[in-house]
Amino acid sequence: MPVSKVLLVDDEPHIRRIGELSLKGVGKWKVVLASSGLEALDIAARESPDVILLDVMMPGMDGQETLLELRAREATAAIPIIFMTAKVQKHEVDRYRALGAAGVIPKPFDPMALPGQILDILASYAALRP
Numbered sequence: 001m002p003v004s005k006v007l008l009v010d011d012e013p014h015i016r017r018i019g020e021l022s023l024k025g026v027g028k029w030k031v032v033l034a035s036s037g038l039e040a041l042d043i044a045a046r047e048s049p050d051v052i053l054l055d056v057m058m059p060g061m062d063g064q065e066t067l068l069e070l071r072a073r074e075a076t077a078a079i080p081i082i083f084m085t086a087k088v089q090k091h092e093v094d095r096y097r098a099l100g101a102a103g104v105i106p107k108p109f110d111p112m113a114l115p116g117q118i119l120d121i122l123a124s125y126a127a128l129r130p
Contacts, residue, residue: 027115037061056085
């Protein structure tokens with residue numbers, strides 16, 4: 001699956017900045033940023049990113065609630081979503097996948113490896129879809 005635009009959703013400004021530098025510099029992708037789940041809903045519908053990187057733990061609407069709302073909206077229902085979180089125990093990852101996440105990238109992430117991780121997850125996700 002080709003990637004040209006990524007929506008990165010995280011409430012931590014430094015995570016957004018490091019992620020943006022990685023995705024632009026290493027991945028050579030356009031990056032759109034959101035600082036909350038609510039903001040992500042509007043931006044995702046307007047920007048139609050190829051993939052959404054979504055923090056799990058955010059104030060207000062958390063990542064899981066955001067994923068469910070994105071899936072419920074026609075304009076964003078098919079966009080692959082990858083969670084980025086420090087909560088990566090097997091039962092947690094299984095729950096994220098059951099919600100419809102394409103995969104999970106552990107925090108802290110390696111900025112040099114992040115675009116490759118995204119591509120690997122998307123390739124596996126595409127292979128599982130009919």
